[in-house]
Amino acid sequence: MEPNVLGDVFGSKDFFRGLAVFLDTYSNHNGAHKHGHPYISAMVSNGSVGYDHDRDGTHTQLGGEHTGCEAKFRNKDHETQILIRYVGDKLSIFKDVEGQGVWKNCMSVEGVRLPTGYYLGLSAATGDLSDNHDILGVKLFEQEYARVERENEGDRQAIEPQADFVASPRDHAEDPRPSKLGYIGLFVLVLVGIIVIVGLLFFGAAFIHQRNERSRKRFY
Template identity: 30%
Template structure:
């Protein structure tokens, strides 16, 4: 089946890229944030004075009105991986002189220690704060702050001077969501915005076990901050073992929660991890063997469940992408049909143009024929008149002679009348 092959290809591609979706720390990856329009699974909402508004496809941390609002979203679970990527989609709208800020946090006990605070109102915290605001009256800045819990940001005389990296980014009233991508790998820490590098450092290494969260605050002229997507992906499915916080004497917790991937699937491990690895089975009590087998089975089931969730999420993403691709193909087909209709219209226009040209030529030919005929008639009439002109001149001479004789006769009559004898009575 073609669709099954597509899903298999997508799964293989995902495995090849070694990126795994952490659904417990993500929302909005399927363009759907909440189903009940009140809560977000695996996240806690906080707000002052009002809680953030949850819609089906986004969370409004601070509304357009009124101002002086605070809102936050905190993950219930911690991020127990050393290499991870956070894709964070948000949008900011507001009046011309509106202001506010939004922060992305990765901090220890962030839900309790930070809550709805911004980087300017938080006290001591341990972790990372990525701040997006209109720093120094600019159109927008993205800045990174680090703290090990020793600096009180709320009472610090110049919080802005504590930033370790920044870039300019005009984020307000874009009419579209902006995407912030935070990536920590084995040898680098990097922040991208809309697919372009903002800043990076090879000297930063954040520990595991911290909480992820987003906080926003608006001023009197409020900016509205909306979150559409918060997606966390990791390079592996198995949580990394904390090197300093783990208890090596607690074998049960180590095997259940912090066991490396190769041990979880029955691979080899060093003798320091499993002191009884070189002992024969007969030397180990049955209860200990059963407990060890039970722990291993539990760990295996845990990873199988995680794998099942990842496969389900991958299938869901593949279905979403497949539906989106189908919609785009349908839209493209409709556009192609419009192009076909345009080509037929162009053909008809060409035919009409040819008809107009033919009609114009016929009119010109008919006009030329009429003019030629008129010239011929005038020429014939002229010749006829020239041929009849002598006869006409004769008639004219007769008329003129008659008139002359009449005048002469009249003059003779008048002369004789005046020269005769007059009779008087």
């Protein structure tokens, strides 16, 4: 990813080139997810793929729509941690949000190919929901790994970021527009509907009762 470029994706640029790991605290999806928030997910882009905020990135999520994990890291009295490990074209993410010093697997995806010459960036942004997080520290480690180079992959710095397993592509669908009536107008409309239904039931019951009374008088 390019350094120091602000944008709309959690404070960083959209259509980036590289790997992004998202710690999403709020659901923007209009409807129920099969997971709760905060939620950790990842995305790989070669600069031609954008992040869809309205679907919380599920259109481009690394490993598939359900690859990721819930991580209740908000409002804790202790430090919460995330570990990102990239070794041998395999991306693994672990979390420690309970403050017990125990890493729990969040996600693991094979076939993630990233070029060398990385920039590491951290960014954040809030919308209507105001939130505050502090980054207390970042640690980087190099892990020894005997890589077997693939054909035409001698220069890792020149390869395009790509991943073998991503969410199935889907077109963006606009959310239905909210009613122009507003909450008050909608309440009045529902109230009028209830009054009309009760009125119909009342007059229907009165009509049936009156008809039964006439039938009794004719019988006697």
